[in-house]
Amino acid sequence: MIQRGRGPSVQEAARRREVARDMRSAREKLTSTSGLERAFDYELIRAYAQHRAGAVIPLGLLGLAVAGIASVWTLPVIAMAWGVCLLATVTLSTLLTRRFLAQDPAQVSVWRWRRTFMAAEFLQSTAWAMMVLVGASGALTFVLFGLVIVAAVATMLAATLPAAAVAALVPLCVAALSLLAVSQDVNTMMLVTMVVGAQVFFMGLARRVYAATVEALQSQAEKDAIFGELEQAKANSDEARRRAEEANLAKSRFLATMSHELRTPLNAILGFSEVMKNEVFGAHVAASYKEYAADIHDSGLHLLNLINEILDLSRIEAGRYELNEEAMQLGHVVEDCRHMMGLRARGKNQTIHEFIDATLPRLWADERALRQIVLNLLSNAVKFTPPGGEITIKVGWTSSGGQYVSVKDSGPGIPEDEIGTVMSSFGRGSLAIKTAEQGSGLGLPIVKGLVDLHGGNFQLKSRPREGTEVVVILPASRVMDTLPAIEVPGEAAPSQERRARAA
Template sequence: MSDLTVEMVQRGRGPSTEEAARRLGVARDIRSAREKLTSRSGLERAFEQELLRHYAQYRSGSGIALSLFAMALAVAATYWAPLVVTAAWALCVLLMITLNSVIGRRFLAAAPERIDLARWRRRFVAGEVLQSLSWSAMIALGDTGGWTFALFGLVIAAAVTTMLAATVPAAAVAALLPLSIATVSLTVFSSSMDSLMLVAMAGGTQIFFLGLSRRLYASTVGALHSRAEKDAVFGELEQAKANSDEARRRAEEANLAKSRFLATMSHELRTPLNAILGFSEVMKNEVFGQHNCPSYREYSTDIHDSGMHLLNLINEILDLSRIEAGRYELNEEPVLLANIVEECRHMMALRAKAKGQIVHDMVDTTLPRLWADERALRQIVLNLLSNAVKFTPPGGEIWLRVGWTTRGGQYLSVRDSGPGIPEDELGTVMSSFGRGALAIKTAEQGSGLGLPIVKGLVELHGGQFQLASRPREGTEVIVTLPATRVMDTLLPETFDDPAPQPAAKAARQVSRAA
């Protein structure tokens, strides 16, 4: 069977965050390309509909302004043409403006999912052509002397039309074509060089307006792209938030199930362990008489030691679970850190002596008391000393320091002359059940929970945990407790006798005289 690789493990856990984001982006690009293939304009359906909606809003909202402009031109045109003719022209223009406004409002009122974009686009193009034809009727003023007025009227109409129809390029071109033809046809009424130059300038102006409408169309499409990307990002964030909330809910449920499981298993395991430890201790100590076979005593000792190891492992798992769940309650009281360290050093002295290790203690015995949990501090010191003794080779040295910090707190430092921990394994040894390569190679007994428990207990006290280690230079662990937990020693109060009052002093003097 082939070895299990990191890639196989990662595939089993599911795609990473980067992979999920990449897949989401690819799916979005494929969907966008599919919509573009089914579109005549090369844009997504949502963009096409939004552009038509902009056009409809512009047309329906500009009806009043265009009507006033048409009536103003009609009034001015009465200077060259009869009132009946200008009124008929103005009525025709007003009808076309109203028609386009009605078409735009109907488009805005239609349900988005039922809109046939191609058909509505054809309606808008037809409406623009009809309206431009009505504006182009101003060329009749050229025969009555209003040639220049008609030319500039056509230029203004072309500017307004191309700007309003910019979001639908086909409509802008269809609207500009009749106006351009009408502008060129004005040369029939005047063939002078000045007239030709004015017509050429007007034609160039209309072409410029067409180019400007294309720029407006491109900027509108760019704005739609930006808004679509922003909406996509917001959608992804909302989806990620929903996934995060769901994952947190599942994690909370799993944590609750884990707590219930540990509580149940601790009770179920401790009940038989009490019998195992009790009876094995009786058998080990040969309370009811010596064993016929000496091996039975060794077996009893092994059973008792294994049971104690299992009990300690259960206690460590429960302690770590309570710390991670924030349910570890500190039983705080005034304690002396120096005394706790001395007691723990005395407990570990036999193990250190058995391996020929030298423990150097530099403890400041004048330190004041700490407001802390004595059991937690004892567990911290024992775990650190136990690790130092365990991983320091025979004949090595261990340095134990306790003193003041620069900020008024107290610290505990445990340093050994062991082989040290590689930098890439520091995160492993600080994780739950994590064991370094040295512990695995030497088959040192342990659960890998010592340092995580120490770090959790230190943080519960508001302190800091530091681990520094380099290969072949040893390991040092520094635990710092804040100054807020140091109990200052109170000075004894002195009660001075009050000064004698003048009346009492006079009474004593009278008494002496008597």
């Protein structure tokens, strides 16, 4: 990680976030009273309180309906007393739930409210269980049916609080079993067994609802965590972009300042070293002085070219490189560049083959930029092609109506895993490092940037021991013959007058 200098990888960062999330979850579970995270404990109790608060009216109406029907088999006073007792327990439970919902979540004692709701559920279910005293004498089937309904409602409302659901179900089961003391015939025993079985089934269903609620809360927590990470990543990205913009601005200012500061003494170095190299004011006393002056002049030229390349690349990256477009012949530019690099190629006994289509129309492009593109490509081809090798230059049409320049050499080629390196700024392949070839590693990035400015396409094809081919494609929109003719408004009328006079 330190050698890369770029911080942890994406996989390592994801693994660290997952470990931190697991540790946080384990710590929350250790401090929880239900084995879940503390936030889940509150959310489950809150869901229970909301369900109970929303069911107060239906429960009250159900209690009044049962009391009214029970008055058929028992005294109205007894049925009314039971109904008042039931409504009191429902009201008490509602007041407790509303008080809980009104409290600040940060100040809620989860374990205390859980016990309070358990007691409220037990009290309310006990009131429902008293139904057996109201209708057991003459409406056994009606009482059992009512106990099943109440068990279903109670377990579903208290599903998110399993302890409260158990507390609500126990009095109802006891009430159903107590009916066996009134009647022990086969029908009664079968009905009681079915009622108790139904209540146990509702309890299992409530456990399923509880598990589904916990899964939903976990999914929501994971989604919230992802949103939080995305927000944090966005904040980090914005901060990184701000710093990058500041660094880019500082770099531009530095390059603008240093270019002037470096070029001023370089001009003096180049001028005086050329005078000394050419022995303008007389021959040197020692022959080595002439060689030293030539070395100084060549080093100065190399440094000046390096400064110019850095400035060109910085302008291209900043979008400040302005194209000076004009009509030009691509074949003529390539021929001039080939002639300039011909001396270096002959010095290494290299052969350059040309295949230039002489019928190509003119292009609307920046001649200086295209000349720099071709010179960089030819310079790389001559540099990395071994002595006696061959270099092939092709200029012609593309299938889409554009024009292309192809430079192919018979050099050792570039490994596939190094193509991204040579295309990056200051990137140099292993071959250039091993052979100690001079270069800044800016040639291909500058070429690609200039091609992109022209709206073209840059392709690099290379394989080890098979050579390298670089293709620059210029779009059809820059070919002059494909552009529509421009009509000048003031020229139509005079031409018609001249034809009329001639007639």
